Amino acid sequence: MIMGFIDELRSQGHAVESVCAVLRQEGCQVAARTYRAWRSRRAACACDVSDACILNVLHDLADTPEGLYGRRKMTAYLRRCGYQVSAGRVDRLMRVARMNGVRRGNRVRTTIPSKDGVRAGDLLNRDFTAIAPNTKWVTDFTYVRTWTGFTYVAFVLDCYSHKIVAWHASCSKTTPLVLTPLRIALWDRDRHGHPVRPGELICHADAGSQYTSVRFTEHLAAEGIAASIGTVADAYDNALMECVIGLYKTECITTTIFHDSPYKTIADVEYATAGWVDWYNNRRLHSSLGHVPPAEYETAYHATLNRELAPT
Numbered sequence: 001m002i003m004g005f006i007d008e009l010r011s012q013g014h015a016v017e018s019v020c021a022v023l024r025q026e027g028c029q030v031a032a033r034t035y036r037a038w039r040s041r042r043a044a045c046a047c048d049v050s051d052a053c054i055l056n057v058l059h060d061l062a063d064t065p066e067g068l069y070g071r072r073k074m075t076a077y078l079r080r081c082g083y084q085v086s087a088g089r090v091d092r093l094m095r096v097a098r099m100n101g102v103r104r105g106n107r108v109r110t111t112i113p114s115k116d117g118v119r120a121g122d123l124l125n126r127d128f129t130a131i132a133p134n135t136k137w138v139t140d141f142t143y144v145r146t147w148t149g150f151t152y153v154a155f156v157l158d159c160y161s162h163k164i165v166a167w168h169a170s171c172s173k174t175t176p177l178v179l180t181p182l183r184i185a186l187w188d189r190d191r192h193g194h195p196v197r198p199g200e201l202i203c204h205a206d207a208g209s210q211y212t213s214v215r216f217t218e219h220l221a222a223e224g225i226a227a228s229i230g231t232v233a234d235a236y237d238n239a240l241m242e243c244v245i246g247l248y249k250t251e252c253i254t255t256t257i258f259h260d261s262p263y264k265t266i267a268d269v270e271y272a273t274a275g276w277v278d279w280y281n282n283r284r285l286h287s288s289l290g291h292v293p294p295a296e297y298e299t300a301y302h303a304t305l306n307r308e309l310a311p312t
């Protein structure tokens with residue numbers, strides 16, 4: 001304020017030394033060299049201004065699902081939002097903002113093979129790539145601790161787009177836990193105009209008793225879906241689904257982004273899971289898909305199929 005006052009008087013023709021002398025007489029200790037140092041001080045450069053803008057964006061993302069991103073995904077997200085940033089710059093600014101991204105915990109074994117179950121062969125052989133949607137699905141379930149006991153959550157994932165086609169939560173890990181999301185997935189694909197055609201889909205699972213049960217395998221056969229079961233004691237037999245479950249436990253269950261209070265009942269788990277699946281499918285960036293969400297990736301595929309021929 002004092003410097004602005006001196007600058008205004010200087011613009012009116014008054015000498016800086018005289019103005020400072022009068023101010024010192026009035027009790028404001030200011031020297032002419034202090035004013036000149038203030039005048040010669042560099043204004044904030046464009047890089048500093050840009051860093052400040054990006055830091056504001058990072059602080060705004062801290063309490064959102066995107067705040068879970070690490071350096072690489074945050075760089076892709078900012079570029080997708082129109083910011084011209086490098087990976088090194090994002091790394092530096094995230095350190096300033098004390099944002100490290102979320103990290104996964106240890107894997108917990110949930111697969112318990114059944115002695116009397118009928119096991120299908122492994123049709124994928126660790127190849128989790130697909131040329132189109134509805135050709136390869138993988139499925140598995142995990143557990144979440146609540147105040148009232150364990151809640152089990154099962155997922156069905158499309159290998160082409162890594163989209164979670166369906167999920168289901170239950171307080172027991174019997175066959176309906178894994179059969180219900182399969183039925184939901186078939187219904188949802190048909191509802192969106194992309195039904196599963198008999199003989200074209202492989203559904204891969206681990207050797208858990210739920211997936212080798214007669215009820216589950218008979219339903220697959222009735223729908224014309226080929227069953228595929230991974231090998232026992234193989235950490236990679238269902239690696240894609242294990243990876244997504246790891247993301248679910250890390251990004252949804254162990255954070256307060258999708259549920260800001262303790263998980264007391266199955267309803268709390270369902271609420272958080274619904275929010276996470278919506279974000280995962282429609283907004284989360286996936287490096288394996290070129291940093292686009294699964295829903296967008298599938299939409300682009302169907303758009304190429306429905307593209308009209310150009311007139312000749």
